[in-house]
Amino acid sequence: MINKVVNHAEEAIEGMTDGMTLMLGGFGLCGIPENCISEIVKKGITGLTCISNNAGVDDFGIGLMLHKRQVKKMIASYVGENAEFERQLLSGELEVELIPQGTLATRCLAAGYGMPAIFTPAGVGTELAEGKEVRDFGGKDYLMEMAFEADFAIVKAWKGDTAGNLIYRKTARNFNPVMAMAGKITIAEVEELVEVGELDPDQIHTPGVFVHRIFQGNSYEKRIEQRTVRSV
Amino acid sequence: MINKVVNHAEEAIEGMTDGMTLMLGGFGLCGIPENCISEIVKKGITGLTCISNNAGVDDFGIGLMLHKRQVKKMIASYVGENAEFERQLLSGELEVELIPQGTLATRCLAAGYGMPAIFTPAGVGTELAEGKEVRDFGGKDYLMEMAFEADFAIVKAWKGDTAGNLIYRKTARNFNPVMAMAGKITIAEVEELVEVGELDPDQIHTPGVFVHRIFQGNSYEKRIEQRTVRSV
Amino acid sequence: MLDKNGIAKRIAKEIKDGYYVNLGIGIPTLVANYIPDNINVVLQSENGLLGMGPFPFEGEEDADLINAGKQTITMLPGSAVFDSAMSFGMIRAQKVDLTILGAMEVSEYGDIANWKIPGKLVKGMGGAMDLVASAKNIIVAMQQVNKAGESKLLPQCTLPLTGVKCIRKIVTEMAVFEVDVENGGFHLVERAPGISVEQVRNATAGRFIANNDVPEMQL
Amino acid sequence: MLDKNGIAKRIAKEIKDGYYVNLGIGIPTLVANYIPDNINVVLQSENGLLGMGPFPFEGEEDADLINAGKQTITMLPGSAVFDSAMSFGMIRAQKVDLTILGAMEVSEYGDIANWKIPGKLVKGMGGAMDLVASAKNIIVAMQQVNKAGESKLLPQCTLPLTGVKCIRKIVTEMAVFEVDVENGGFHLVERAPGISVEQVRNATAGRFIANNDVPEMQL
Numbered sequence: 059m060i061n062k063v064v065n066h067a068e069e070a071i072e073g074m075t076d077g078m079t080l081m082l083g084g085f086g087l088c089g090i091p092e093n094c095i096s097e098i099v100k101k102g103i104t105g106l107t108c109i110s111n112n113a114g115v116d117d118f119g120i121g122l123m124l125h126k127r128q129v130k131k132m133i134a135s136y137v138g139e140n141a142e143f144e145r146q147l148l149s150g151e152l153e154v155e156l157i158p159q160g161t162l163a164t165r166c167l168a169a170g171y172g173m174p175a176i177f178t179p180a181g182v183g184t185e186l187a188e189g190k191e192v193r194d195f196g197g198k199d200y201l202m203e204m205a206f207e208a209d210f211a212i213v214k215a216w217k218g219d220t221a222g223n224l225i226y227r228k229t230a231r232n233f234n235p236v237m238a239m240a241g242k243i244t245i246a247e248v249e250e251l252v253e254v255g256e257l258d259p260d261q262i263h264t265p266g267v268f269v270h271r272i273f274q275g276n277s278y279e280k281r282i283e284q285r286t287v288r289s290v
Numbered sequence: 291m292i293n294k295v296v297n298h299a300e301e302a303i304e305g306m307t308d309g310m311t312l313m314l315g316g317f318g319l320c321g322i323p324e325n326c327i328s329e330i331v332k333k334g335i336t337g338l339t340c341i342s343n344n345a346g347v348d349d350f351g352i353g354l355m356l357h358k359r360q361v362k363k364m365i366a367s368y369v370g371e372n373a374e375f376e377r378q379l380l381s382g383e384l385e386v387e388l389i390p391q392g393t394l395a396t397r398c399l400a401a402g403y404g405m406p407a408i409f410t411p412a413g414v415g416t417e418l419a420e421g422k423e424v425r426d427f428g429g430k431d432y433l434m435e436m437a438f439e440a441d442f443a444i445v446k447a448w449k450g451d452t453a454g455n456l457i458y459r460k461t462a463r464n465f466n467p468v469m470a471m472a473g474k475i476t477i478a479e480v481e482e483l484v485e486v487g488e489l490d491p492d493q494i495h496t497p498g499v500f501v502h503r504i505f506q507g508n509s510y511e512k513r514i515e516q517r518t519v520r521s522v
Numbered sequence: 523m524l525d526k527n528g529i530a531k532r533i534a535k536e537i538k539d540g541y542y543v544n545l546g547i548g549i550p551t552l553v554a555n556y557i558p559d560n561i562n563v564v565l566q567s568e569n570g571l572l573g574m575g576p577f578p579f580e581g582e583e584d585a586d587l588i589n590a591g592k593q594t595i596t597m598l599p600g601s602a603v604f605d606s607a608m609s610f611g612m613i614r615a616q617k618v619d620l621t622i623l624g625a626m627e628v629s630e631y632g633d634i635a636n637w638k639i640p641g642k643l644v645k646g647m648g649g650a651m652d653l654v655a656s657a658k659n660i661i662v663a664m665q666q667v668n669k670a671g672e673s674k675l676l677p678q679c680t681l682p683l684t685g686v687k688c689i690r691k692i693v694t695e696m697a698v699f700e701v702d703v704e705n706g707g708f709h710l711v712e713r714a715p716g717i718s719v720e721q722v723r724n725a726t727a728g729r730f731i732a733n734n735d736v737p738e739m740q741l
Numbered sequence: 742m743l744d745k746n747g748i749a750k751r752i753a754k755e756i757k758d759g760y761y762v763n764l765g766i767g768i769p770t771l772v773a774n775y776i777p778d779n780i781n782v783v784l785q786s787e788n789g790l791l792g793m794g795p796f797p798f799e800g801e802e803d804a805d806l807i808n809a810g811k812q813t814i815t816m817l818p819g820s821a822v823f824d825s826a827m828s829f830g831m832i833r834a835q836k837v838d839l840t841i842l843g844a845m846e847v848s849e850y851g852d853i854a855n856w857k858i859p860g861k862l863v864k865g866m867g868g869a870m871d872l873v874a875s876a877k878n879i880i881v882a883m884q885q886v887n888k889a890g891e892s893k894l895l896p897q898c899t900l901p902l903t904g905v906k907c908i909r910k911i912v913t914e915m916a917v918f919e920v921d922v923e924n925g926g927f928h929l930v931e932r933a934p935g936i937s938v939e940q941v942r943n944a945t946a947g948r949f950i951a952n953n954d955v956p957e958m959q960l
Contacts, residue, residue: 059781059783059792059817059818059819060759060761060781060782060783061781085569085570085588085592085606086588086592087585087592088569088585088586088588088592089586111606134646135646135647135648135649136645136646136647136648137645137646138645138646144643147643148643156644156646156647158647158648158649158650158651158652159568159606159610159647159648159649159652160568160606160609160610160613160614160649160651160652160656161651161652162606163605163606163607163609163610164403164405164607164610164611166607167607169834170830170831170834171396171826171827171829171830171831171833171834172410172411172830172831172832172833172834172835172875173396173408173409173410173830173833174409174427174428174430174432175409175427176405176408177405177406177407178405178614178652178655179404179614179655179656180614180651180652180655180656181651181655182655182685182686183633183683183685183686183687184651184682184683184684184685184686185682185683186651195406195407195436196406198406200406204427216586219819220819221783221792221819223819223821225492226492226603227492227586228491228492228571228584228586228587228597228603229567229569229570229571229586229587229588229589229603230585230586231492231570231603231604231605232569232570232605232606233605233606234605235605235607236605236606236607239830239831239834253818254818254819255818255819259460259790259792259816259820259821259822260457260458260459260460260463260822261493262821262822262823263605265791265821265823265827265831266783266791266819266821267761267783267785267791267821267831267836267837268831268836280585280586281585282583282585282588282594283588283592284588284591284592284593284594285583285593285594286577286593286594286595287577287578287579287580287582287583287594288576288577288578288579290579290580291562291564291573291598291599291600292540292542292562292563292564293562317788317789317807317811317825318807318811319804319811320788320804320805320807320811321805343825366865367865367866367867367868368864368865368866368867369864369865370864370865376862379862380862388863388865388866390866390867390868390869390870390871391787391825391829391866391867391868391871392787392825392828392829392832392833392868392870392871392875393870393871394825395824395825395826395828395829396826396829396830398826399826401615402611402612402615403607403608403610403611403612403614403615404611404612404613404614404615404616404656405611405614410833410871410874411833411874411875412833412870412871412874412875413870413874414874414904414905415852415902415904415905415906416870416901416902416903416904416905417901417902418870448805451600452600453564453573453600455600455602458822459805460790460803460805460806460816460822461786461788461789461790461805461806461807461808461822462804462805463789463822463823463824464788464789464824464825465824465825466824467824467826468824468825468826471611471612471615485599486599486600487599487600491571491573491597491601491602491603492603494602494603494604495824497572497602497604497608497612498564498572498600498602499542499564499566499572499602499612499617499618500612500617512804512805513804514802514804514807514813515807515811516807516810516811516812516813517802517812517813518796518802518812518813518814519796519797519798519799519801519802519813520795520796520797520798522798522799
C-alpha cells in the first residue's frame, strides 16, 4: 500500500500559500478539521477562498481564520452565528458567495467524480439563476452548475489507515467524503490512525486513492453549537 | 421505522408487467439478484428492457431470461460469454445498446440523485457520440448522457434490515448501490435479513429510503465465472 | 387562533404512515411532537441522517450527532447515516415524501421567499432552495401576518425568492390553504377554531378563494 | 522479439512508486507479475476495488471477490471496496495514475480501436471507453502486427474508435513508441533486443519517427 502519513498538521499543510482555494469539511462545528484550522491560523496564510458549508462561530472553526482576516472569500450555504463575519461582510473586507447546500455538496461530488458540471433545480427562478444556463429536462427547469476546484481539501474523519482510507462517525460525516474526493491535494486528519488491514475494506467511506496526506490529530474539542436535551 | 419486508420473490415482483424496464445489479455473475431472476423466469414476463452491466451466461443470470425470450432489449457494457444471446442478436430477435461501463453507472447515479443528465468524456469522437450533445468544458469535450428511468431496480445485498437498509459484501457491491437508488420501485434481495438496530447506521451502503421491498433470498448459487487460483 | 404548537399539530395530520419527512427549523420542528404513535414515519435531516430521534437525555449528547439545526439529537433503530451529496440526492430524486418549512412570504402562485431580506444581513439559504425546488409535497408553516400586521400571503412575493411555483399547502394560525399554482390563488380549505372566513380573507393579500362552507379544522 | 511476458516486463518499468494502476485484460494483466518489490503500487479493478492482490489459493476462492476480468482474486491489507459509480468517478477524475490496456489498432494521432470489428459479434466496450477518455497516462500493450501480418500502428484507425488522441505510449514485441498526438507520428524510443530500426519501420504503417541512435530496451 502507498503510505500517506505525515507527522502533524504543519507537515500536512505544506505548500499551502496565500490566495489559495480551500475546501473544509464539516457541518456547523460538527466534523470540522480542528487541527488543520489551528495550523492555518498559526501560519497566518491569507487571501484564502474557503468553500465550506458554514463559517464557524466567533471563536471556533473557520471563525478563527476570519478573526485573523485570513479569508478573502467565503463560499457557503449558511453563515449565521458569527459576529466577526458580519462585521467584515458589512465593511466590505470579506466577499461572500451563498449557494444552496445541495448545490454545494453536488459541485464537490462533481469534482471528485470528474464531471465538469451538474444540473440541479435548486435556485431556478431566483436571483441565484442570474447569468446561469437554465435548461428544461422533461418539462422541469434546471440550473447548470460547475464542479468546484480546490487547491486543498481538508477533511476530518474518525478513523483512518496509513493508506489514507477513511471512516467517519455519525453526522460528522456530512461534507467530508465529497470534499475528500475533490481536492487537488486532500488532507485528512483523524482521531485514530491505524495500520493497513485494521479497517474492513467493505466499510471504508473514502478510499485512500483520494487522500494525499493523513495524520492523527489531537486535543479535539468537538464543540457543540446547540446543546439540546429532553427532560427525563 | 417503515417496514419494507415482503415474504418472497413472488411478492417482491408484484406489479411487474410485460414491456417494463428493469435494472438488475451485479457485475458478471457476481452480486446478481438470483431469486428475483428465477421468479421473473417462472412468471414468464416478456418484452422486458434490461439495464445491467452484463447479460449473464447461457444457463445463469440474465441468460435464463434470454433463454425464455423475455428480453426485448438489453442495455449493457459487455455481453460476451452467452451463445443464446449471440443467436438472438444475430437473428434480430434481441435489440442491444452497448454503453461504456462508467456511463452506465453514472446514468444510474444521476437517476438516484435527481440529476437529469451528466457529462462524461467517455465515447467522445466515437460512434457513441452520434446524435449526442458534445460540449467543451475547459478545453476538453464531454458527451451529455441522460439519467436512466427504470420501472423496477432489482438488487442483491449481503445483509439488510426490515427498514430496507442494505450492506453489500466485497466486489458483489458493484452496480447494486447505484441501481438501488434509481428504480421507481426498488427490490432488494438479501442473504440475511435482520431486525432494525442490528446494522451499524454508519455502515449502511444503501439507506432504506431508496428500497421499497426487501426479502431474504435462499439457495444462492453464487456461481464463479472465471475460477483462477495460484499455485501453492 | 392557533399557537405555534397548534399549527404543528394540524400539520402533523398531513403525515401518513410510511412517510419520509424533512422538517425545517422553527414551527416545523415542533411537528415531530404530534406525529401519531400508530404510524411509522422516518425523519430525514439533510446534514445526512434518516431516522432522527428525540433530543438526548442530559449527559448523553454526542457532538458527532446533530440535526440540520445543529441541535444534539439521537438516532432511532434502523437509522442510516450518509454524506451531504447523497442527502440532497435523495431530496432531488423525491425520495422524501413531505417537506415542512417556514416562510416569510408565499405568493398565490406558490412562490416562496424565506431566505433573504434586502438591507439585512443575509445568513444564507442552507438547504431550503434545494428542498423547495425538489420536493413534490411541501407544506409551509407560518404566521398569516408579519409583525407589522401585513399579510404574508401575497399576489406576488416582495422579497427575493427561494423557489417558484412549489408551495401547494400552507398552514397558519388562522387557516389551511391549498395554493392554485396554475391559476393563482389561496384556496381556503379549513378555518382555525373560532376564526371566520371573513377574518381569514382580511388577512390574505393575494387572491382569496373560499367555498360557501369552509369547515373548521379538527385537531 | 519479445513474448507476451517480455512486453509485460518492459511495461512494468513504467510503473513508479506510489502509483495507482488499472490493468486491462490480456497482456496488461501479466504486468502485475513484474512490478518490483521495492515500490508500492495499488491496483484498481474497475468493478470496484483498490488493492487487488494475487489469485487466491485453491479452496480460498470467494464468489463475491472478483476483478474486472471476472477472475477470482484476493484483497491486500489496506484495500477498499466501492460501487461502480465511485470507481468510474475516480477514473474520470484522474485519480488513477496509469492505465494499461490492449488494442487492435492505434493511429499516429493516438486514437485507439479495441472494442468492435464490423461484421463480427460485438461484445461491448466494458470500461475501456471511460478509461481511455479519462486517463492522463495510458500505455497500450499489443502486438506490432495482426495475424495477417499487417501493422496495427496506422495512419488512422480502420476499426470503430474507442477513443481519440489518448494514447501516448505503446509497447509491442518489437519496440517502445511515444505517440506525437499533436503532429501525428510513432516515435521509436526503444528497440526490443535483436530488433533493428528497419525491422520496426517495416512493421509500422503510420508515420514513423526514429532518431539516429535508438537504444535497445533494458529488461
